[in-house]
Amino acid sequence: MPDEPQAAGPVGPMRTYFAMMLAIDVLSHCRFLTGPTACGKTLLGLRLAETWGAEIVSMDSMALYRGMDVGTAKPTAEQRARVRHHLLDVVGPHENFSVAEYVAAAGAVCGDVVARGKVPLFVGGTGLYLRSLLRGVFQGPAADREFRQRMEAEAAGQPPDYLHRLLRECDPLSAKKLHPHDRRRLIRALEVFHVTGRPLSEQQQQPPLPPERRPRFVVWLDPPRDWLHARINRRVNEMFAAGLVDEVRRLLRAELPLGRTARQGLGYKEVIEHLELGVSLEETIERIQTRTRQFAKRQCTWFRHLEECRPIAMSGAESVEQLAERILRESD
Secondary structure, eight states, X not given: OOOOOOOOOSSOHHHHHHHTSOOHHHHTTOEEEEOSTTSSHHHHHHHHHHHHTXXXXXOOSXXXXXXXXXXXXXXXXXXXXXXXXXXXXXXXXXXXOOHHHHHHHHHHHHHHHHHTTOEEEEEOOOHHHHHHHHHOOOOOOOOOHHHXXXXXXXXHTSOTTHHHHHHHHHOHHHHHHSOTTOHHHHHHHHHHHHHHSSXXXXXXXXXOOOGXXXXXXXXXXXXXXXXHHHHHHHHHHHHHHTTHHXXXXXXXXXXXXXXXXXXXXXXXXXHHHHHHHOOOHHHHHHHHHHHHHHHHHHHHHHHHTOTXXXXXXXXXXXXXXHHHHHHHHHHO
């Protein structure tokens, strides 16, 4: 996803770490259901929430945006009537919303839910949000405007991969994660190293909480690849049938222009290219299907490497009821 946590400076990383995560006493009441896109989290989350008397907290970085409904597969009005949902339609599509802002908003929501005697159940597939909720977010040093301006000026007369080559020299791990043309994040990573003397990648290694202090229920759905790919292809076709192109066209015609995050959203970026650059509809659909399958693979890798997450293997043949009963039984 488009969001990434920023690195901490030399201001006491553990203090920043605990300041930017859910309060431990609230975190202990939370439950988490995640998994790759199109694996069935929404319906399963509803079933579990009804059983537990829980309220659902969205853990989807694009569902935060108003007016971006079809392409994000938001819960329907009927589903929201069944179970109360939070952190949907929070900001306009012209705005950006940082990971730190999400964690702060989630903390406020969960505090209220717990105070009312309910269970916060996080449902969604944004792995960065999940990690940040469980381990915290490093804020990083304040912006060094002079350094940024200098990097912009230097890069202007150099080959397109100039900033990426600079970052490879001081922080190869961050360089590996960033696209060679992602100028904003490349300069930020260089800035962090310039200000702190330590690589951004090193400072983003937040450790997990001790097992006894973690939430008891953090699971991710692990479906068969072929089954998931077929689901993704079908979902993308359904989104176009439901009016994804018209939705994007309305967003582009809005008074306020789409923000950077919204424009880069999976599905939205490709439809914008269709409308603005003339990419054929057939090719656009194929691009979204391919990139969504690739994204799902990255999601699964992310969840496998979060030791707090317990995998729930799926065959793809289970009904929602069967899967819910199994999870509830294993969670007792």
